[in-house]
Amino acid sequence: MFETLKLIHVLAAIIWVGGSIMAQLFALRLTAAAPAHRLGFARDLRFAASRIFVPSAIVLLGAGIWMVADSPGFAFGDPFVVIGLVAVGGSLATAIGYLIPNIGRAIELMTSGRGPEAGAVIRKVALAARAVIVILLVAVWAMVVKPGG
Amino acid sequence: MTLLETYKLLHVLAAIVWVGGGILTLVFTWRALGTDREHRLGLARDTEFLANRVFAPAAMVALLFGILMVLEVDAYEFTDTWIVIGFTGLVLSTILGMAYYPPQSKRLITEITEIDPKAEGRLATIAKVSTIDMGILVVVVWAMVAKPGL
Numbered sequence: 001m002f003e004t005l006k007l008i009h010v011l012a013a014i015i016w017v018g019g020s021i022m023a024q025l026f027a028l029r030l031t032a033a034a035p036a037h038r039l040g041f042a043r044d045l046r047f048a049a050s051r052i053f054v055p056s057a058i059v060l061l062g063a064g065i066w067m068v069a070d071s072p073g074f075a076f077g078d079p080f081v082v083i084g085l086v087a088v089g090g091s092l093a094t095a096i097g098y099l100i101p102n103i104g105r106a107i108e109l110m111t112s113g114r115g116p117e118a119g120a121v122i123r124k125v126a127l128a129a130r131a132v133i134v135i136l137l138v139a140v141w142a143m144v145v146k147p148g149g
Numbered sequence: 150m151t152l153l154e155t156y157k158l159l160h161v162l163a164a165i166v167w168v169g170g171g172i173l174t175l176v177f178t179w180r181a182l183g184t185d186r187e188h189r190l191g192l193a194r195d196t197e198f199l200a201n202r203v204f205a206p207a208a209m210v211a212l213l214f215g216i217l218m219v220l221e222v223d224a225y226e227f228t229d230t231w232i233v234i235g236f237t238g239l240v241l242s243t244i245l246g247m248a249y250y251p252p253q254s255k256r257l258i259t260e261i262t263e264i265d266p267k268a269e270g271r272l273a274t275i276a277k278v279s280t281i282d283m284g285i286l287v288v289v290v291w292a293m294v295a296k297p298g299l
Contacts, residue, residue, distance in 0.1 A: 014169040018166050018168055021165070036187035048177075
């Protein structure tokens with residue numbers, strides 16, 4: 001049971017964290033891209049964020065909590081568990097509350113021909129997404145090294 | 150952090166970028182099948198650019214630190230089932246990455262640029278091969294987590 005939960009937890013983390021890093025790298029290429037490609041990418045990103053990253057984050061959180069509850073060696077007060085919970089909770093809330101709605105707003109602005117305004121929104125979203133990635137990398141470090149664990 | 154923990158962290162980070170990035174690219178590839186030409190062309194160019202600069206180095210880093218971990222830990226042997234599965238999967242995926250994707254991507258970009266109807270079929274084939282590729286890598290992740298035979 002523990003191994004199954006761990007596999008699910010690890011796969012969800014790979015999809016969420018690796019996908020987010022890759023999305024940033026794709027986004028860096030958009031500066032010189034054609035408007036149709038920018039719009040297409042924004043739509044792909046909204047799809048990935050809402051249908052892949054958020055469900056992965058929820059699965060990751062659920063499997064992680066289950067592992068801690070299931071294992072006598074782990075406790076919710078362990079520093080690496082606290083770091084993980086705070087990082088994942090904060091990142092998930094940022095994705096649902098800020099990143100996804102603003103990607104949607106940028107798409108609306110692009111489709112209504114307000115490209116420069118959309119660009120300003122996208123720049124803010126990219127900045128916030130980078131901060132989320134840094135937080136998630138700290139969580140990965142905590143899961144691997146298990147400080148205080 | 151101990152030396153082993155450093156190796157493990159770098160191995161895990163490289164695997165996250167490689168497999169997670171690959172899965173996102175796969176999703177984008179499948180979605181590109183039903184999209185307009187300009188976005189498809191942009192995506193094909195971006196993917197070709199990033200594949201050479203992200204996936205290949207990430208795979209090498211994952212392999213290097215995986216080998217260093219096996220050398221560092223007395224309980225691990227290169228003949229352990231889970232390590233053999235890991236190496237086999239990694240080699241298969243690397244072969245695909247070096248021998249299949251680069252020429253196919255170049256042809257795809259040319260076909261999309263020239264509005265050649267063959268582009269749609271080629272993109273679908275690349276998406277199918279990528280799906281198998283990601284399946285192989287998920288098996289590798291399973292082997293690394295479950296460590297069968299250990």
